[in-house]
Amino acid sequence: MxxxxxxxxxxxxxxxxxxxxxxxxxxxxxxxxxxxxxxxxxxxxxxxxxxxxxxxxxxxxxxxxxxxxxxxxxxxxxxxxxxxxxxxxxxxxxxxxxxxxxxAIPNLPLADVPDGADENDNQLIAEHGARPSFAFEVKEHDAIGPALGLDFETGVALAGARFTLVRGAAARLNRALGQFGLDVLTRDHSYEEVVPPLLVRDEAMFGTGQLPKFAEDLFQTTDGRWLIPTAEVSLTNIVREKILSEAELPLRFTALTACFRSEAGAAGRDTRGFIRQHQFEKAEMVSIVAPDQSETEHERMTAAAEDVLTRLGLPFRRMKLCTGDMGFSAARTYDLEVWLPGQGRYREISSCSTCTDFQARRMNARYRPEGEKGTRFVHTLNGSGLVVGRMMVAIMENYQREDRSVAIPDALQPYLKGLNRLEPAT
The missing domain is CATH 1.10.287.40 (Serine-tRNA synthetase, tRNA binding domain)
Known part of the structure; x- marks a missing residue:
């Protein structure tokens, strides 16, 4: 606002x-x-x-x-x-x-955001990790996933397009990834774990910028509430209509939740596989800070998301989005794109944005600086700490073996009781 x-x-x-x-x-x-x-x-x-x-x-x-x-x-x-x-x-x-x-007007870009029309104009900031080399023909995840527990056919039979049933060892990997993401964010990056509502009112969706403009991208229940498209909505609205003391800031929240998106604006994109689903799980990060903290916090948040990828041994790059590719509420966004050898290209796996005071004005979220009578709007930031489905895709493609098994990254093996690979069903 x-x-x-x-x-x-x-x-x-x-x-x-x-x-x-x-x-x-x-x-x-x-x-x-x-x-x-x-x-x-x-x-x-x-x-x-x-x-x-x-x-x-x-x-x-x-x-x-x-x-x-x-x-x-x-x-x-x-x-x-x-x-x-x-x-x-x-x-x-x-x-x-x-x-x-x-x-209805989006946030304005910060001065350092590159001008551009779409993703082709985004700015490369850095690349991390070496891309794996293979002595065999690599496959995309949707080719090797069904034998490992990604049951696309049953998911579609149960709920329609863009739904997947995950079973067996793949379901265990799904659970392990969520737990791993929460542990990294809470233990090593000082985020407070939250279990938020998955259903919210209009006011919450308005506060973070999903309403009124993007209603078609959401799912609404018969009683008028909305299924969250990301835990950003619930976590950011924790401070809605509140006046915080300066001493309370920064606040950092994380939550692993199911997310629900109609993907109305993505018709025809990623219709195969596990990339773009109506329902998926994500460990989200949200920070509430004083204005003079938001620049540093944006770098800190993005570094936390990078840490998750580094620990999993995945090659990735950081991109600064151009003005034409940023989300509605963002003033600056860094995307982390993971290398997918099956597709032969980088794909977004995390997005970290600073929204300055744009969302705070919509939520009337303020703080009182030390020694002052007046209040100011806080700054809000949000980022994907670990998107479970896309991370599974990245692991399947980067850790695939010639026998169509998939090695488990070392960092995840303690969560799987020592399981070190996903074996294809015979």
Whole structure:
């Protein structure tokens, strides 16, 4: 959510930020609504003041037996009583229109975000790890996965496209990955583990930016609640409508949850395999910080996600997303892309974003700086610590063997009671 006061102060900078997002100028339209709203408020306040003055004057006129003045004042008060509800209705209508427009505008990119139209314009920051070499023809995960426990056919039979039944040793690996991700984030990176609701209200989805613009990408229940597309929604809204002390910051939360996405905007993409599912598990990271901490926190959060990949021995690279590829609420995003030898390319496996105060304004989440009476909006950040399904894909493709078994990374073997490979069913 954008601050209309900042738009008033520098409309050119606001429009320049929109242009970097590929959007048309909007400052003049927003400021016209803001000007009308403020004019109505001024007229309403003046009317209230005059009504109070006239009401008192009526009594004085009657006491002085000045009936003509009393009647004139009474007529003025009657007119004001009729006009003021009209002004209140107009104030509400104009205010709602302004808020609706502000709520539909994405966050503006930070200065260091590269300009660009799509993923082809993203900036390579660093590459980590050596890509594995194979003395045999490598396969994609959807070719070797069914013999290891990725039952695509039964998943589709049970629930339709983009659902998979995971069974046997693959299910054990699925569970191990989730536990491993939580352990790394809580023990080594100081995130507090949370078990949040998977169903949330409209206000929570609005707070993190999924509503109103992206309703078609979500699943809604019959009672009007929403299945979370990521634990970012539940975790970030922990501070909704709160005023924190500066001493409480930073707050860092993590949760391993099921996530639900309709993938309405991804029709035709990754229809095969385990990459893009309607239901998947993810260990999410969320940080709530003071504004002067957010730059450092973004690097810290991304390093935590990188640590997970490094411990699993997976080759990956860090990309800084361009303005055309960032999410709605993000001011800057780093994507971590893992090498998939079966596909012969890097694919996103983690995304870490700083949202500055964009979500905090939507949630009215604030803190009180030490020694100050006033409050400021916090900054929020979110990142994928470990996306279980995509990590399974990465392990299957990078650790595949010629006999179509898959070696288990050393870091995961303690979670699998020493199991060191997934064996294909005979």
């Amino acid at each position: 954008h601050d209309i006061r900042l738009i008033r102060e520098n409309p050119q900078a606001f429009d320049a930020g929109l242009a970097r997002r590929g959007l048309a100028p909007m400052a003049s339209e927003l400021l016209a609504l803001d000007e009308r709203r403020r004019a109505v408020i001024t007229e309403l306040q003046a009317g209230q003041t005059r009504r109070n003055e006239a009401s008192k004057a009526i009594g004085a006129a009657k006491a002085a037996k000045d009936e003509a003045t009393a009647q004139a004042l009474m007529a003025e008060v009657a007119t004001l009583k009729t006009r003021m509800p009209e002004l209140e209705a107009e104030e509400n209508a104009v205010g709602d229109a302004l808020d609706a427009q502000l709520a």
